[in-house]
Amino acid sequence: MDMVAAIFKRQIKDTCKNKTIFIQFVMFPVLTLIMNKAVKIDGMPDNFFVNLFATMYVGMAPLTSMAAVIAEEKEKNTLRVLRMSNVKPQEYLLGIGSSIWLVCMLGAAVICAAGSYGLREELAFMAIMAVGNFASLLLGAAIGIWSKTQMMATSITVPVMMVFAFLPMLSMFNATIAKMGKITYSVQIGSMLERIDTLHLGPDNMGIVAANVVVFTALFLIAYRKCGLE
Template sequence: MNFSMRRVNALFKKEAKDLSKNINVLFMCLLPMIFCIMYSKLFCDSQEGKLYILNMCLNMNFVLVSGLTIAMMIAEEKEKNTLRTLMLACVSPLEFLVGKAIIILLLSLGTNILMFFIIGMEFSYLGHFIFITTLVVISMMEFGAVVGIIAENQMSTGTIGMPFFMIILIIPLFAKINDACKIVANFLPNCNMEILLNRIFTNEHINMNFTYSIAIILGWIIMGAGVFAYAYSKKRLD
């Protein structure tokens, strides 16, 4: 099946319109920004404090916006019985995911960039910051989309997706004090993002660990795309 930008554009316009009417989703998008503003007034006296708050708020954004928001949007399609229509209209998994994800990608990246400036990071790091956080956002959106496909409705997205997203949110907080969490953190995209950003912001040299962290994040993107394609195809058959 050929990839159709026309179908993707139609899905994007539909999502932008639906999102503007969904108060719950809009509130979730604002939460990382609110916490970032609050914490920046309290703990941003040092570079270390800035990095800690930025990483924590980024993880919150990955969970609430990149992950759960797209899950709720897809589950809403199921509640309205429009997901079945899209599948029967021969919309491919890639077209469906891209059409849904563009608006979430823009929201997530916009939030990340605003938090970057709220924390007060140096402008020279912005390019590296956008590149690395974009990769993690993509991986989280893919797994959020899987949750949305599996869930029966918007309420169940939290029940199904929260165990996974809580691991993403909590593991970085305990990786420095618990050996088991540290081992798990080595294989999580957001934890490897933290390693990369900490090295970039402290002007450390790029080495093999940099390559390893990028490879882990790309691996999550590939794995997420495969899992979503399978879940979408299975749902279409059902």
């Protein structure tokens, strides 16, 4: 655990100094705070912007950050030095993943605080975000491991991130997209957040998110077996 803790601390420091990554964590929480206060439209559902930006945040921040961090470490050879220093792949991934997940959850907490929720709803909100962030992290890790350079990671991450981050919003405007988008975890996360006041999570919601996690885990394992952390 010493290695994981050291990597965790180092990654937190690095994230704070990496503007490109840091803005991912700050943008949506700040947007939520601003839009939630500034825009009031008659007939707009409660916590509309909170749900919208929380879902986009889940589909974007953990995925792009995880992929970028791993790809950068591979490209700049810091990962090779770590492996030479006897850091095991699982220690590295756990250290990086937990730090990004924690920062994502801090962002999620800010988004949650912008909404008008009771304590139970807040806990449910954070639990849903925790699962969504985890799913995104897995996919980001798979892309990062697959990529040899940051540029390659970005070229894969951007279209994937756009699909997962914007599908929930596009689903509001188009029935066909909504129907197709149901199979993605981000749409299901959005759906769960919308119904958070009832605290009723349907088996379809959880089942689809779980299926997404299984697929991302499989992608992660395939990428790891094929490319490792070299």
